[in-house]
Amino acid sequence: MSAQDEARGKGLDPGAGHPSTVLADFDHRQSLSLNGDWHIIADPYVAGLLDFHMHVNPNGYFNDQVAAPGSNALVEYSFEKSPTIKVPGDWNSQKEWLRMYEGPLWYERKFDYTPQPGHRAFLHIGAANYKSRMFLNGKLACDHEGGFTTFDCDVTGIIKPGSNDAVIYVDDTRMADGIPTLKTDWYNYGGLTRDVSIITTPQAFIDDFDLHLDRATRSVIEGYVHVEGAQAGTRVSVSIPEARLTATATTDATGKAPINLPAKNLSLWAPGNPKLYKVTLKAGNDTLEDDMGFRTVEVQGSKILLNGKPIVLHGICIHAEAPYRGGRVNTDADVATLFGWVKDLNANFVRLAHYPHDVRMERAADKLGILVWSEVPVYWAVHFDDEAVFQKSKKQLTEEITRDRDKASVILWSIANETPNTEARTAFLTRSAEFVKSFDPTRLVTAALLVRGEGNTKIIDDKLGSALDVIGFNEYIGWYEKTPEAMDQITWKIAFDKPLIVSEFGGEAKAGLHGSEHERWTEEYEANIYNHAIAMLNRIPQLRGSTPWILMDFRSPVRQLPGIQDGYNRKGLISDQGEKKLAFGVLQNAYKTGGLGHAD
Known part of the structure; x- marks a missing residue:
């Protein structure tokens, strides 16, 4: 040191x-x-x-x-x-x-x-x-x-x-x-x-709460309200005026008050119906208002169920890179631009990679009816054999979930991306998955895994899959290996009867650079990757969603090819200056026709 x-x-x-x-x-x-x-x-x-x-x-x-x-x-x-x-x-x-x-x-x-x-x-x-x-x-x-x-x-x-x-x-x-x-x-x-x-x-104030629909009947809002600094027996109330719902409870010695609120007539939040209710919470001298949607998400075999019905997640990855001006996303204008492109893509889902994003993103997703995969930056080769590093990861998960557990849009907590398949890694991330499930049992746990290959067979058998509700996987055939046409011969072997989301695929292209579909870095080459990848991925029966990499080009110090990358990862469907590439139209059409992924 x-x-x-x-x-x-x-x-x-x-x-x-x-x-x-x-x-x-x-x-x-x-x-x-x-x-x-x-x-x-x-x-x-x-x-x-x-x-x-x-x-x-x-x-x-x-x-x-x-x-x-x-x-x-x-x-x-x-x-x-x-x-x-x-x-x-x-x-x-x-x-x-x-x-x-x-x-x-x-x-x-x-x-x-x-x-x-x-x-x-x-x-x-x-x-x-x-x-x-x-x-x-x-x-x-x-x-x-x-x-x-x-x-x-x-x-x-x-x-x-x-x-x-x-x-x-x-x-x-x-x-x-x-x-x-x-x-x-x-x-x-x-x-x-x-x-x-x-x-x-106030001196005693609401510092945490969890209000969600029960999965079994979707007719009861259950959870708790925690009041920091409250004496045992402090009265807590939760009301949803539009739905004519009210519940009261009292805090225990830890400041937590259990909530159970019959709610048979709620309009359930979903991508086609992003209904938000004004929720008022009161405890002593503290009053807090929130805009909340109510829905359930669960896994049934290899299906993802939203409000009890199978759903296909047509998504895209997003980095917190501000369009046009560069730097970090932190304004309403940044968010409006990004989600405007998401809607134009016919997507109903976003992966907010590779770290928690500005809260404006989840608030906008709630209003627009966009489902969210939220992630902590346990990325690549962190020190999986170090207990102190695990505690750092756990702390970030705690802060992420505490902030966003009131957002209906968030359905997946991701605990890692592209980590090495080692015993230390698997033990570390299995503990992470167990913690998340105990801290927020209302959502699903995922991670973006690496895929291994044997000839023309791609295999998903990472042991971490056993700890996940939904398995994400990244693959870049046509860019980091083989050619786009090689995807036509690929078969898949899946070791788990669980839902799959292809969390990354794609290739790089500089906006405005045109040529043959076999010429790397051109828009045509990127579009060719997408055409073959969509056909290949659709041969996976349990594919329930996709988040190709990535909505917009973003700055990266490891991408240094002069005249092409110039310090940017060019895998975006859109340039950092808002220029849509040919691959955008390929994915846009696939999502419009329902042509990527299966509900059942």
Whole structure:
């Protein structure tokens, strides 16, 4: 380990502050937005946190010191005189001098706040990639590891009336024992990439809830409401005025109140009927409103049932790469563009790869009737033999599920992508699957597996399949092996009587580059792959869905072919500038005619 790595490790070890449980439905709570311009200081030597002996510096940047006029004090930094960038937003796409920067960077801004008597305040971070420390008025609020999940710091004791000073340290240095690990096929956008705000709650508040239809009859809403800080016996109510439904319960010693609400006349949420109800939850002085759909999802043999009926998932993979402008997706306009293309594709399903996306995506999917596969970045060769890495994965799963368990659109939790078939990996991910099923038994668990081959036979027999409800698999015949025409001879051997989703297939093409269907990198070649792949995949009887790779080209440092890739993975059906390639039309037509996958 280098001295710099050691310094970063010491500087970011959990200290006095710890992130709280994600606030349930934070996007519907009273909040003060801290989005906008923040001052920044890039700090590759971690000078703002550690002294030259690698000890935490009590006079670090988090104190936001300013030398008074006429003072002889030595202060070697100034947020006030430093440049600004927008939050939310990664630093790479906003400043050319930071485009390839990986390391620590400090954010600072001042804001006014009026505390409410009898209430608590939380600093809410939509995402900070990858390790972060949050300071308020010079005091540590909390620290966090994980670049794509939401967290909240309790700042009740350190926020004050009037002017407050927030300083946030974010370090996107890739880590061998991180989630994800050192190497990915996407850009490592650093910074405060999603919304930042101050959220206000009563002293006792609803911090988690789960309300869902029972699978057996689809006539009862069951689950719980958890009230943080509540005394046993606190009254909780749940009401759905439009459906004339109300239930009451009381909390136990842990703050949890069980909910059981007869609901025989609900209009069930589905892609063709994305019905959302206004749900009101009350506990003591706390009132929370949410927009929720109600549906069931389950597996019956090799079928996926939505509301008790077989469904075919016509989907597409999406990275959180912003169309046109680049950088991370974090605006309503970004989401509207991406889902506009999804609808144009005749899709009813998206795989949000390879990490949790901005909450705007799931909210939009709820409204539009698009089903969602949500994933944590257990990607490629993470350290599967390291218990600490497993705990990091479990924490990210917890934060992901806590944030999105109220979204009807989310039907699949994915625990991994393209991981090596080893005993350590299988043990690690089997534990992950068991945890997810216990934490949210209302949804299905999946993972994108690798496929092995013997001659012209492709075999899906990864032992991890035994732990999954739905098996995803990635295959790239015609791109990484063989030719598109070779798919005509492929047969499949499946070791599991479970639903299959082809979670990735495709090839690269530069938008506007035309030629023979046998000429790599042309739109014609990519379209040729799709034509042969659709025919091949339809020969798998238990294929219940597909999410080809990928909706839009995205930036990746490992894709360097000049004049073609130029730092982008070109497997998109659409270029990063919105140009639809020929393969888009191939898949669009297949989905329009129901020509990919089988319901029964």
